[in-house]
Amino acid sequence: MLQRTSCFLVFLLSAVNGQQQRQILYSRLVDEVTDYSLAELYGADEHFSHCAELCFEDDYCMEFLYSETSRDCIGRHYVRKRNYSYKKVIPPSTRMLHFKRELNWIMHSGHLYYYGGKEHKLKWRKAKLLCKKLGAHLVEIESKEESDWLASEFIMRDDCSPDMYETCTAWIGGHDRSTEGHYMWVHSNTSLEFTNWNPSESSFGNWSDCIDILRNGKWNDRHCWFLNSFICERNSVHI
Structure with missing residues (x-):
């Protein structure tokens, strides 16, 4: 350690x-x-x-x-x-x-989280690589409690625009780039057991292959080249 x-x-x-x-x-x-x-x-x-x-x-x-x-x-x-x-x-x-x-990591339920891209937003693949550089990965959300906490801790701000999809969003580790409609976590390479889609999501067949989290804790899929904030995750004990 x-x-x-x-x-x-x-x-x-x-x-x-x-x-x-x-x-x-x-x-x-x-x-x-x-x-x-x-x-x-x-x-x-x-x-x-x-x-x-x-x-x-x-x-x-x-x-x-x-x-x-x-x-x-x-x-x-x-x-x-x-x-x-x-x-x-x-x-x-x-x-x-x-x-x-040192970065501004925040601990919650045995994991450390880092919110990035507030000033310099990234495409999904770039965000994935940056998290990896930090010895971490794009966050993999396992429960509604975790999803709601991430939104309240990192995403909800006073300067959010009225459009839910325009600002105050962040990339997470989910995607269906390999098989349309089959969403996976990119780090663990496992299927999503828990989902928290916003109403009318997810969207199939329109190249919206990467998932971000909205200010209400719900999820949205959008084009992976969208410039977005992102959330990295790693274990609290880092070797």
Whole structure:
């Protein structure tokens, strides 16, 4: 299990509509890293804060290691980066500082949930990949209680538009891309035992193959290329 000892903040300036400060939280870990198969050497003689920034700018980087002596900076990925050829990374020391990027995970009934895409919405497949990068998966909903909780916790906001389908929705892990009308959970590859369709849903035969959750906790199927928020899920104990 990952053991944390402390947290620190890194402040970055991003030039989006002018300079804007961004805040990133990292936790210090005390476990020793032995697996460098999905590691990327960012460089040597790097300043510590720049090492943290390099990890943040790499969408696949969830952890980084830093040597105070050689100033080597190594990023660790949770999933293989597409079109990238990993080279063998040999750490200069087993006593490198080890940090993990922290996100706003919320615990409920033994699971952790992360709401993403509030500012940058994604297509369903992109959302699925991002959850995987975080060591998680698009949420798989097992009960009405869970569906209602997700809607009230993440989706219902004061700025929702009157149109139920236009805003305040989020991708979940259900789809029928393989067989029309046969809905599956993409992570567990199992059929949906529980469903919570909005009235008049689901829609068959119109290429609406991916499921999102609405502000009322009900489900809707829509085109997978729709730019949407999303909810990731993982177990509360993360190895």
